[in-house]
Amino acid sequence: MRSLRTALSLASLVTGALMLFTAPAAHAADTPLRDLAAAKGKIVGTAVTGSKLTGTYGDIAGAQFSSLTPGNAMKWGSVEPTQGSFNWTEADQIVAFAEAHGQQVRGHTLVWHNQNPSWLTNGSWTSAQLSSLLQNHISTEVGRYKGRIAAWDVVNEPFNEDGTYRSTLWYNGLGADYIANALTWAHAADPAAKLYINDYNVEGVNAKSTALYNLVKSLKDRGVPIDGVGLQAHLILGQVPSTLQQNIQRFADLGVDVAITELDVRMALPADSAKLAQQAADYKSVVAACVAVARCVNVTVWGFADSDSWVPSTFPGYGAATPYDDNYAPKPAYYGIAEALGGTTTPPPSTDGCTAAYSVTNQWSTGFTGEVRIACSGASLSSWKVNWTYGAGQQVTQAWNATCTQSGAAVTCANASYNGTVPDGGSVTFGFNGSWSGSNPVPTVTLG
Numbered sequence: 001m002r003s004l005r006t007a008l009s010l011a012s013l014v015t016g017a018l019m020l021f022t023a024p025a026a027h028a029a030d031t032p033l034r035d036l037a038a039a040k041g042k043i044v045g046t047a048v049t050g051s052k053l054t055g056t057y058g059d060i061a062g063a064q065f066s067s068l069t070p071g072n073a074m075k076w077g078s079v080e081p082t083q084g085s086f087n088w089t090e091a092d093q094i095v096a097f098a099e100a101h102g103q104q105v106r107g108h109t110l111v112w113h114n115q116n117p118s119w120l121t122n123g124s125w126t127s128a129q130l131s132s133l134l135q136n137h138i139s140t141e142v143g144r145y146k147g148r149i150a151a152w153d154v155v156n157e158p159f160n161e162d163g164t165y166r167s168t169l170w171y172n173g174l175g176a177d178y179i180a181n182a183l184t185w186a187h188a189a190d191p192a193a194k195l196y197i198n199d200y201n202v203e204g205v206n207a208k209s210t211a212l213y214n215l216v217k218s219l220k221d222r223g224v225p226i227d228g229v230g231l232q233a234h235l236i237l238g239q240v241p242s243t244l245q246q247n248i249q250r251f252a253d254l255g256v257d258v259a260i261t262e263l264d265v266r267m268a269l270p271a272d273s274a275k276l277a278q279q280a281a282d283y284k285s286v287v288a289a290c291v292a293v294a295r296c297v298n299v300t301v302w303g304f305a306d307s308d309s310w311v312p313s314t315f316p317g318y319g320a321a322t323p324y325d326d327n328y329a330p331k332p333a334y335y336g337i338a339e340a341l342g343g344t345t346t347p348p349p350s351t352d353g354c355t356a357a358y359s360v361t362n363q364w365s366t367g368f369t370g371e372v373r374i375a376c377s378g379a380s381l382s383s384w385k386v387n388w389t390y391g392a393g394q395q396v397t398q399a400w401n402a403t404c405t406q407s408g409a410a411v412t413c414a415n416a417s418y419n420g421t422v423p424d425g426g427s428v429t430f431g432f433n434g435s436w437s438g439s440n441p442v443p444t445v446t447l448g
Contacts, residue, residue, distance in 0.1 A: 030330075034066035034103075036341035037299075040291050044341070045106060045300035047071040047262065049308065050090035053097050056328045060304060062101040067150070069106040069261070069300055070094045075115040076137060083119045088144065095148055104150035106261070106300065109198065110138050111182045112156040113168035121169060130173040135185050142189035151194035151298075153230055153261065154186045155179050159199055163211030179215070180224045187225035198230030198261055204241025205250075217254055228257035233286060234302065237267040237275060240282050245289035252295035259298040260290055264321035265333070266311045271320040280336035283323065287340035299337075353378035354422065356386060356445050367397070367435050372413070372445065375427035383420040384428075386413045388443035394436045402430035411443075 037044040045067030053061060061068065072078055073090035080086050098105045111134065125133065142152065158166055158179060165171050170178040183195050197216065202209035212229060219226045229251050241247070248258045265282045267275045290296035303309045305324040312319040323334040335343075354376040362369040374384055386402075390409045404413040419428045 033064045036343045043067045043298040046304045047302045050093040067104040068098045069108050077115045077117045107149040107152040109153040109156040138185045139189045146190040153198040154195050155197045163207040194227040196228040196230045200232040203231045205243040205247050230259050230261035232262040233260045235265045240285045248293045258296045262302040264302045266318040266321040276332045280332035283333045284336035284340045371431045373429045376422045380424045381422040384415050388445045392439045396434045399432040
């Protein structure tokens with residue numbers, strides 16, 4: 001969800017063109033989430049894609065979070081697409097990035113019924129062969145990263161909604177003890193790593209979470225190495241379970257850690273200010289429940305930006321599920337997380353309803369005079385910075401009521417000391433002279 005909607009008209013050169021612009025965030029001044037979490041004795045993480053860990057995406061991932069989860073890079077189908085042929089490139093990249101940024105890595109996931117290689121799922125295996133394949137996979141992957149992975153989601157999604165075991169390759173071939181065996185093999189490969197069972201729709205007290213509770217209790221009683229439970233928390237707007245904190249606490253009382261491992265809050269599109277406010281409240285509620293329980297150690301969001309979210313392709317008509325918008329600007333949800341971690345930052349006011357109009361007021365053979373009018377209705381601004389890129393070699397030669405700079409084709413104009421505030425119902429205007437040759441097309445204007 002972009003913070004403003006596009007209203008674009010490429011009319012004639014002398015006609016005002018209404019342009020999209022994005023709210024200023026002043027994000028760099030906020031205390032990073034990872035620092036707020038550390039002050040509470042917590043880890044805050046995000047799932048990431050290795051190839052994207054550059055530019056703004058990499059900057060945010062490195063600065064804001066204290067833990068990274070490979071979204072897909074450590075799943076069996078990614079690391080061993082052909083039997084005996086391994087590809088660790090993206091997984092290695094994420095681990096190296098985390099180590100360079102002082103972050104933990106949460107390994108995800110060793111045993112799952114999805115995203116397995118076709119050679120495995122299409123094979124005809126005896127129980128002994130299947131057990132050997134699973135043990136080898138766990139030993140190989142956990143062993144490769146021994147000492148470098150803080151925690152592993154060893155077994156992912158073992159239960160049906162009614163609390164029965166899910167019918168999978170592993171359960172059908174090996175019985176329920178595939179879980180205990182997987183944990184035992186992972187512990188042997190890296191005794192220092194924390195080992196988790198991870199599932200969805202287990203955030204509140206229900207049949208599924210009670211089955212997970214009973215399993216963990218049984219494993220503890222049997223001496224099987226189990227250190228924690230992961231509550232995925234793929235939530236729907238306004239539907240945070242009322243028993244979330246109670247559920248976290250009952251697992252903690254078993255003597256295991258709890259992590260919120262895949263948090264997002266999806267909404268029916270389009271997003272609006274009311275939905276975004278509810279989403280912020282939902283994120284705050286989830287993080288606050290974790291903060292309230294000493295053994296809730298980690299809250300990880302499943303991708304931090306809407307442009308990187310799995311939701312729209314999986315739940316048609318839903319999206320805007322993460323703390324950042326498509327352009328990597330923090331949404332109210334970001335500030336909900338920050339507040340739950342003790343932060344005092346206040347989100348910038350909503351700028352829905354603010355627009356910028358670019359017009360050419362005079363033009364001659366080699367030059368022109370332009371004007372940009374910023375107006376707000378139902379919103380306000382405390383500062384502004386307008387950006388555009390000229391498409392035909394135009395050059396700004398002089399400006400008034402704004403400070404303008406140009407680098408190549410890119411122009412940036414920021415408010416003067418006296419006109420940064422645009423109240424609800426108000427407007428400000430700045431002007432400039434420029435040169436042109438051949439054509440003078442209207443540029444697309446943004447504010448960031």
